[in-house]
Amino acid sequence: MDARLTFLELPEHRLYAPDESPTEPPVVRLRDFTRAFGANTIIDRLDLDIHPGEFVALLGRSGSGKTTLLRTLGGLDDAPGQDVSVPSSRAVVFQDARLLPWKRVWRNVVLGLKGENQRERAHDALREVGLGHRIDAWPLTLSGGEAQRVALARALVREPRLLLLDEPFAALDALTRLKMHGLVLDLWRAHRPAVLMVTHDVDEAIALADRILVLDGGRIAAQERIALPRGERAELTHLLRSKLLGILGGTATSDAVIPFPQGGH
Template identity: 55%
Template sequence: MATHPGGLTAPGATALAPRPAVRTRHLVRRFGDRAVLKGLDLTVAPGEFTALLGRSGSGKSTLLRAVARLDHTVEGSGELTVPERVSLSFQDSRLLPWLRLLDNVTLGLRGPGARRRGLTALAEVGLEGRDRSWPHELSGGEQQRAALARALVREPELLLADEPFGALDALTRIRMHALLRELHARHRPAVLLVTHDVDEAVELADRVLVLEDGRISVDLTIDLPAPRSRRDARFQEYRDTLLTALGVHGPTAPTGTKDSDDHHA
């Protein structure tokens, strides 16, 4: 399988055609005799916010690791194209406890502007003045804010997020959703968000995919203005469509339904 950081221009395309932020063709990943990704095709446009849903074991995190170039055992006769600058965000903030907050955010950055960039990133996520704090002095929500700052300080072309809000309480999740929308609008990276929360996917994403049996089974464009209200009838229509695709009867499912095995999804 050929990996092409920075992307490729398709034959016949003009020089002005934007390169995709993610492009996979015929991607395969096996664990023993079990194929998790089965010739998966996916294209994510620059600046596009895409959410990925799927039942437990459907391969969401496997796909994310492949796109992050962390899994070198992915097979395929096609291609895996990603940009040079890729950042990751996880459910666990992954802050190093022996480093103060600014040093965590700028970890790996070089050059005289690293400190300034780190301070700017902390201010953007509402942590101005906390640069000397230790990770254990922060709440869970603040730690995730710091993780977002660390991801965005590198000015990524692609942000990969694996259930970054899954461990947060409901009120903190709402605040983090608003923050992520604001940061995406400001920095415009492409985002590939893995989530089990259907409402979160509809609220945040331009496009929601459902992964089933190793392939994309649903590709749904979310045409709603921001900020989005869960009371909007169209929000409920998108939600019901996705829940039905996940094997949950949408109209009877409570708000905040996740695509977990508890709901046969």
């Protein structure tokens, strides 16, 4: 196996090997974070750092705490009395684009923003996602892929330091999904936010992320760091898929290798 690719089954709360610790302060920092609903503990004493410009994918079985963690980082759930540090500049893209059908596309993009030149700002963001020509369209005239592009534009116009993606491509067909992978990587390279993407798709995690985390029982059970450029990962797909599915409790059901978005880290 390539020396740049290392699979780690982590001791409790250990996210970085000593020689891999980044020098920049994290934009996300959780220490001993716990979330419980009655007697049901969803997140159990979780430690997590995400650093500037890092692209992290979060895998886990249903009920493992992925959505609960994302909602906390996105400010959708309060965390009183907990050691949780996240940037004020953050944005969330959900599986459902959540566009308001009674507002034109550009007004959806700048929804809630203050300041002048909002139409121009919306147009700039829409051009980045390839939809500058749809600025005055109504949301109900958009395809599923176009609606998700608008949702990305709405996130990016806020210039977030932290971008949270909650299974944003799960409802798209396979070809549109691959195109969206390439778009997300292009936008990430251009803007360099820290990204946390929740996904059930192991191949998607391998294709996009610098680091893959597996959440199990409310804790980080394992992580995978991938130093290979994204254009050079295809031959490792089956190996990584098998390892990650083993952690998740599933089995690899296909030997198919999906095409990977091209480019560097």
